[in-house]
Amino acid sequence: MSVQKPSIPKGTRDFGPAVVARRNYIFGIIRRTFEKFGYAPLETPTLENLSVLTGKYGDEGDQLLFKVLNSGDFLKDVTVEDLQNEDGKATRRVLPKVAEKGLRYDLTVPFARYVVMNRGTLTFPFKRYQIQPVWRADRPQRGRYREFYQCDADVVGTDSLLCEAEIVLMMSEVLNALGLTDYTIKINHRGVLRNIYQALGSEARETDLFVAIDKLDKIGRDGVTKELLERGFSAAAAEQLFGLLAVEGSFTNKLDKLRTAFGAAQVPTDAPDAYKGLQELGQVVDFLTSFGFEQFERLEFDPTLARGLSYYTGCIFEIKINNVNMGSVSGGGRYDNLTGAFGLPGVSGVGFSFGVDRLYDCLEELQLFPESAAATTRCLLTNFDAEGMRQLLPVLRELRAAGVPSEMYPESKKLAQQFKYADAKGIPYVLIQGPEERAAGQFKLKELRTGEEKTLTLAEVLATLA
């Protein structure tokens, strides 16, 4: 074996003890919230068949899938002709011959696959949450990783807007529990976007409108106008658009104003789903009111919110943390055809997802991680000598039996080195029993943060630490 300087792949990370503890703190809050709302855990394999993954994320997504080489003689079906590159398609031709499996790209497609494969035994509505890593062969950059966790909760098999209302409740519960108090939950509806398009009465394409609106945050009103004009909208239509998007007031005020505006613009009211967006958003607010939801000032109806509209068919959600400069930390919405690609049409669902890496960065920037999120040894027993060590082992056992994570320094090294170890590991207490204390049946307990040292009996030590 040759000696090598080891490294990890670009875009991946090792998580040391302190970071894992903090990440688990976030995961724990999300998990408990999902479970409190009746969502049950699902885990799917890291490896999925490429036939399941391919074609679900668009062409760009297909490029970003990590593909796993077939085991054994992976070249056995590849011919020299396959490699001839004159048509520039060698890669596409060879790929299916050398790789049948890929890494999970998100949690939604595996969820859809699971629902279809188990539709005979699942009870609907099926509420599941899933907290697992996903992989994307994206160009790594600050804050963008090739391996990262997603935390999804979805319910499929019901149209009830109770689910949408509960998503708002779960979002606000998680943020409150994390101590993130300055947030905005933005909500919109695909139907509102459609009504806006109808109100403009333009011959240009609906999708072009939404793609432009979605960029408003980034390129501003002038940029959006320019893009709309390029794509066949009239200057008047653009003008009218910004009038619609600028509605102000409370959540229900804005709903009412848009209803009036749509009426004035002669958006037809006789279609079966006419004004469904406004109506459903109103119902979500009604449910939240019945729940006694107290944070309406954090809930904003944002008619510009689109979030990749090819996917969503009903409500659309997104969370911004206002006092940190960062993209959305959570998003989601309702979709009508989760499982269609797998031959099971008509399965409606609604779901959302938290971005743990971004939540982590927010908590760190705002210094919101509690001390308890540094799960580690609570007490280090110092090691004086072989005999003292033996005598302290029953104490170590009692501490652990009392639920106090504890350890003894394994060797009789200098005390300074043992203290250094406790300090580096973030252990808050050190227990010392030198010959003197041993004779008196007592212990010195030192709190490293304050330097305070007390001489205590074992019962007192246990009472302090447990």
Next chain:
Amino acid sequence: MSVQKPSIPKGTRDFGPAVVARRNYIFGIIRRTFEKFGYAPLETPTLENLSVLTGKYGDEGDQLLFKVLNSGDFLKDVTVEDLQNEDGKATRRVLPKVAEKGLRYDLTVPFARYVVMNRGTLTFPFKRYQIQPVWRADRPQRGRYREFYQCDADVVGTDSLLCEAEIVLMMSEVLNALGLTDYTIKINHRGVLRNIYQALGSEARETDLFVAIDKLDKIGRDGVTKELLERGFSAAAAEQLFGLLAVEGSFTNKLDKLRTAFGAAQVPTDAPDAYKGLQELGQVVDFLTSFGFEQFERLEFDPTLARGLSYYTGCIFEIKINNVNMGSVSGGGRYDNLTGAFGLPGVSGVGFSFGVDRLYDCLEELQLFPESAAATTRCLLTNFDAEGMRQLLPVLRELRAAGVPSEMYPESKKLAQQFKYADAKGIPYVLIQGPEERAAGQFKLKELRTGEEKTLTLAEVLATLA
């Protein structure tokens, strides 16, 4: 998008809600035990560079590594000549050109890599645990998966046998907490195996002896004898071997008897590490005695235990569950050169690992999963009609605020269907408020298992469920 019947790759598994809850119950006990003993969590990436993985698991292991295709034009460095297969080495020649990364194969090599990469900032001894999946392109079969979890705890940077004693404590604590009471922790030492070889005084190879001994369980005394004779041991040596392996009595009795036998066989006592195995095993027992360890009847000194000896240099551990027909559920040992392949020699450590799939199967076979391991919604609120639903939402909120995982059936369907939902999901309680109870400000709470139904106030409902 063409419609397809989806499937998952051979050797992988979906874990539905009930199974995830039970697996998390096992993970939780292991995690809490590791933490109680001062082990801190580490997580490494799924993707590792193949340069880190290759050559660490033997030729067979290299074959079993899942390799990930380079992104983009993965064929760009492959030539038509590379594909010429006349020397049968095309695969080996092409592989490094198309794949630079692989999937984690175990938790030990990534741990070693982490220690080397972070040696400047880590404080030693470094105690870490790691609970993550690993992947092996093994032929899938009953009980053998291509993706499965390992739960490792290791401490590196100390020779103290306190670590070995604490491994026995952790093993027994985890098994006791799981309710697995009929187990045997087998322990041996590489030094004892060496002394046995020395006692035989044979010219044949040491490794051949160990490979043969390791199979005793499977092929029996006759099989081992046959193999030894084939490999150059004399019949007398084989006879003597079984005399040594047959020592009986308590742990320390066996140590004493072997010491006497080694002496009689003139195993040299003047080498620096002479009889070190027996001596260290004695020290581990001494530490356990000082700890007040009460389960010595479950700890067996087994001089036949070898466990892939190329790796271990000191104590060797293994756990058998006696009342289930299954291989070992845990194993480990001390090693001297964890990080040598990465250019950092002389890092000694000791560690062990639990096999979660096997523990799961044991608990299932012995029906040891507690009811609490079925984490799910505790109470379903039935949905009578739109108005009743609204009136129950504050109740739903109070239940959740009291920490009771609860949900309302999202639609006003037939009660029978709502009960069926609760039943299928394993929800123990159903809360009903029809018009009559509503008028009286009361609720019916039905326990599904017993069928018992009580009419209660909200306070009483909360008291029952919280």
